[in-house]
Amino acid sequence: MSQGNHSDGNGSGTMQTTGRILVLGGGYSGLFAAANAADVARECDSPLSITLVSKDGYLEHRPRLYEKNPDTLRVAVGDLVEALGIRLVIGVATSIDTGAKTVTVAGTDRTQVLSYDRLVLATGSELRHLPIPGMAQFAWNIDSYKGAKAFDDHLKAIAGTLAGPANNTFVIIGAGMTGIELAAEMRDRIEQHAGAAVAQAARVILVERGDDVGPTFGDEPRPVIKQALELAKVELRLGTGVASVRRDSVTLTTGEKIATATTVMTVGMSASALTEQIPGKRDESGRLHVDDNLQVIGVEHVYATGDVACAYADDSNMAIMSCQTSRTMGKYAGRNAACDLLGQPFRRYRQPDYTTCLDLGRFGAVFTMGFDRKLKTSGAEAKKRKRWINTEVINPPNVGPVDQILAEMRIDQRGR
Ligand SMILES: Cc1cc2nc3c(=O)[nH]c(=O)nc-3n(C[C@H](O)[C@H](O)[C@H](O)COP(=O)(O)OP(=O)(O)OC[C@H]3O[C@@H](n4cnc5c(N)ncnc54)[C@H](O)[C@@H]3O)c2cc1C
Structure with a gap:
């Protein structure tokens, strides 16, 4: 345990603290990790210096980025974080030195090196560009606020020209959760910018390399999903990948060339590239293997949570990259990092009650339970459940009395 005065780039000044916790990534997991570390410090009446590094001070509601109005799909967290006594550093973590226990963070006006006693990595996941010609230049995405905003601006920009065959065809690559949700919502997205008649005349094409939509969804929800896609007049191209993307077309591996000004990529999700800087074992998605306390196996003083962590959710299933998992894991990771510093018992992460709620646009939704x-x-x-999740459950608490905020953010009675 480190003790004493800290006056390095962490900005803890000369306040007496019992340790420094540095959380990287201001998404669900990072926010909940920082809050729960602050909660433990309060419980133990031991000041910890907790720093949250966020690229821009916003929590992005990534699960909602298939929806319209992207500007409404992120929330500024500065006031909340400040209310909890957490220091917010705006910047991008560019390198991690687990030997020196430092992280370099590039801000808009300066680069600083932050030291830690415990590090919580919560930098999430990202779409990596697959080695497909033209994909990086011409494919749109809804992976981040920035991607979703650019996609929406594109829809707005082409709205007046949607009479042509390329401009009124919309091709979505990948019939996983994101691809299905966007395909089901696509006509409403077009309608917002170009009106109902244009939206009804548009072609929406969903391309999937597997033999069926929702390859990981299992047999029970699939008929519901397929019926909704049929009602939404979504054309399917199954058993085919993408060979190349151009500004005005996409060519599939079957050889079919589709004239389109809009190809949206939803596949190729990997854990944040920062995981490569932690000398731990990673899974095929790049996630770091963590133990039951969410400590990275074999790497001292480093915790991983959310989409960067490969953890057991129950005795046989690994946690799935998801919002519900990230929020809950964040609670455990932040709590355990603080308990580690303060000599308190760890709390073992388990989240066996996995559920999925998939939005099917105007055609309802589908809710499943279990892995x-x-x-x-x-x-x-x-659909009612999905709206409740999207508009209430995933929102961070409002700024209010600290006890109330922490009560809303800590591990609940179900262990979530
Ligand atoms: C379109 C879409 C739909 C989805 N739908 C669902 C759904 O219906 N249900 C569900 O449960 N899940 C869904 N997900 C998955 C869910 O959004 C993620 O699993 C969840 O956001 C992960 O939370 P996280 O906190 O681990 O990471 P993130 O939410 O990715 O947050 C990580 C944050 O860290 C930031 N960051 C990254 N690198 C750095 C760096 N070097 N320095 C500083 N900051 C950095 C990122 O910009 C981001 O703000 C969806 C995802 C997408 C993209």
Whole structure:
């Protein structure tokens, strides 16, 4: 345990602290990790210096980025973080030295080196450009606020020209969760900028390399999903990948060339590239293997959480990259990092009750439970649940009394 006065780039000044926790990434996991570390410090009446590095001070609601109005899909967290006594550093972490226990952060006006006693890596996941000619230049994405905003601006820009065959065809690559949600919503997205008639006349094409939509969804929800896509007049291209993307077309591996000004990529998700700087074992998605306390296996003083962590959710299933997982894991990672510094017992991460709620636009939603995705509800009932998740559950608490904020952010009675 380190003790004493800190006056390095962490900005803890001369305040007596019992240790420095540095959280990288201001998404769900990072925010909940920082808050729960602050909660433990309060519980133990031991000041910790907690710093959260966020690239821009916003929590992006990534699960909602298929929806319209991207500007409404992120929330500024500065006031919340300040209320909890957490220092917010705006910048991008560019390198991690686990030997020296430092992180270099590039801000808009300066680069600083932050020291830590415990590091919590929460930098999430990102779409990596697949080695497909033209993909990096011409494909759109809804992976981040920036990507979703650029995509929406593109829809706005072409709205007046949607009569041509290329401009009124929209090709979505990947029939996983993101691709399905966007395909089901696509006509509403077009309608917002170009009107109902243009939206109804548009072609929406969903391309999937696997033999069926939702390859990881299992057999129970798939008929509901397929029926919704049919009602949404989404054309399917199954068993084919993408050979190349151009500004005005996409060519599939079957040889089919589709004239389109809009190809949206939803596949190729990997854990943040910062994981490569931690000398731990990683899984095929780049996630760091962590133990039950979310410490990176074999790397001292480093915790990983959310989309960068490969953890057991129960005794046989690994946690899936998801919002519900990231929020809960963040609570455990922040808590355990603080308990580690303060000599308190760890809390073992487990989250066995995995659920999925997939939005099907005007055609309802589908709700499943368990890692084998057993169908629980669909249609209007599932849609109601999806709206509740998207508009209430995933929001951070409002700024208010600290006890109230922390009560809303700590591990609940179900262990979530
Ligand atoms: C379109 C879409 C739809 C989805 N739908 C669902 C859904 O319906 N249900 C569900 O459960 N999940 C869904 N997900 C997945 C879910 O959004 C993620 O699993 C979740 O956001 C992960 O949370 P996180 O905190 O680990 O990472 P993120 O939310 O990715 O947050 C990480 C943050 O760290 C930042 N960051 C990255 N690198 C650095 C760096 N070097 N320095 C500083 N900051 C950095 C990132 O910009 C980001 O702000 C969806 C994702 C997408 C993209």
